[in-house]
Amino acid sequence: MTHRIETIALDTPSPGTTRQLMVHRFGRGEGPKAYIQAAIHAGETPALLVAHHLLALLENADVPGEVVLVPFANPVGLGQRVHGRHLGRYDLDSGVNFNRDLPDLSEAVDAAVGEGLGSDAPINVAIVREAMAEALAGLRMAREGSVLKAALLGLACDADIVLDLHCAQRALLHLFVDAGLWTQAAELHADLGCAVTLLESDTGSGTAFDHACTVVWRTLQARHPDKAIPDACLAATVELRGFSDVDEDVAATDAENILRFLRRKGVVAGDAGPLPEAVGEAYPLETVGFADAPATGIVTFRVALGDHVRRGDVVAEIVDPAAPSAAAARTPVTSPTDGLVYELADSRFLWAGQTVCHVAGREPLADQRANLLGD
Template identity: 40%
Template sequence: MQTKRHALVSTTLGTSRELVSFHFGEANAAREKIYIQASLHADETPAMLTAWTLKKRLGQLEAQGRMRGEVVLVPVANPIGLSQHVLGQFLGRFEANSGHNFNRGFPMPSAAALIERAGARLSSDDEAHNKHVLRGALVELLGEMRAKNEFESLRLALLTLASQADIVLDLHCSLEATMHVYTSPASWPAIEPLARYLGANGVLLATDSGGQSFDEVHALLWSELRERLGARAPLGAPNIAATMEHRGQRDVDYDTAAHDAEALIDFLVARGVIEGDITETPPLAQAATPLAGSQQLIAPMSGIVVYRAKVGAALNAGDPVFDIVDPVTDEVTTVTTSNDGVFYMRRAIRFVQAGAPMGRVTGATPIRSGVLIGA
């Protein structure tokens, strides 16, 4: 294992932070390179514990000589957010200075810029060569970008670390949630075994959810490259990217982290990155559904929230999901789902204002368009 430290720009006198990455195996053109990061939203601790558990397992496997590909692991992807505590509250989703979501608006270079940089080096018939050339061009362009502050330098460091990977996995969690996965239709065939190993109770598919999140900017870039280049410079299989939501923020325990880390190991064995016997994939808990089909449940009034459906429950249209109680007027308002699907995440608060987003239920039929993810 190699440990690499990446200094971030110091925004304030007397302060400095660094991003730490762990590198297992060696670059092998015949095998895949996998990039895994955890807790880009710094308060999503289950992902971090899973990554720490995975780091120990990868160290053991490397010592046994079983690494065949390369894995880059960043178990603490957001040292800035880890420092943000206000009056005892942990604020890890948004950068305090700018208000920017740590996982939105990643500044990936454009496909047009990569093609221009690659120029005549692209081949008309060699997919592997073209992949190598374009990834080299991506590293060059990222290296020419200049971060003005700590926040920008963190984003640039993460993009650079992942820029050479065949598969990008971004480990997160929700507020209160069942295990679920966000990925693209193009990535889904490759990600499906991982969803099975993890026991994902929901898989949400979108080519572009509208937020320029970390996993999507990688997949979108290579999809656009493939479309622009066409037959004149083939690229082969798509780059694979996904966000794994490791349940809810309070689901932090050794057994769960060990389960999820072992699922990631099983996936890496199945991909040939780690040598070993391939574990049979369990049944898929729920069929993949479009992210545009998920129903966003909104509080119609202010009051006390009483959830009537458990996280992970399979619901039918018309089933009650939660009540809102007004203790002054005695009014009780029940919110139901219009979808047949899984209640895969919900808010952790139990008193809400009118208009607050309260949770989501998967659905097989698209009902939304535009930006599909929240702030």
């Protein structure tokens, strides 16, 4: 068993303060590498607790490959307390979501090595990974949030497997993965017992962490179809249910399921056993129905997580406290599609336009939003 702890100092702009990333490294480096980080959105506690349980499992595991575990990926966001409330999703300095606008290294990597790639896939993988590290080293960044994102991507960009642990508002366990990776991700989906996997094509959102890990391979494949360029990184965003789903037994089971997947992929030694039967299905992200609040007010739900709904079904009502009469106060919120309710709003007071309910469906939607990952 090898276990090393490293720290990466973040260049902080505040005089007299320091911040650092903590990095656990396990393994002998004789097999695949997995990179796992928790809570790039800082306050997503279920992810932090699963990482804690995973640490305990890895401390007692034989790791012929390599596991890099970052148990809290966002010390910048963890420090953002405003009037006693923690605000970890957006960088208070820039206003940018901590899981958007990760560096897209495609152009730099293609310019550096694209034409030099050949017909040997393993050699190409090594060349591209080295070029990704060089491209990251060449970035010029001043803001703390950008330094953090580049540091995290630097730990992940040569991994075969990347698991970015998050949670949603109130939600069933679900994954986001590049649509082209579904064949690889199906085992992860089954091992974790996911209710839903959302397959990303063009999300219309800024570069999220999982996309930053896969976009280089996608871009090179598209530009150099004659070269042997595999999908060298299985990167997934793992949504460990909702903010309040912080439970020792659940987190321990999630960590055991992640470890079983790492065994299945040969990162960790031991028998993974037969693949569990999948409990949920994969859906294209572009056919998810987002039921947005048509008015501002108190939200009362008519559905629960796991319910199947039809298009037009009332999923919630918005109660306007400023309505002139009780009869005029209620506005129904309807499902835009047939499908499975997998996420509901956490806040019980919503402003018009905020999302009340996410429905995993399969029908194309005429008025689908452009930004499929949301803000």
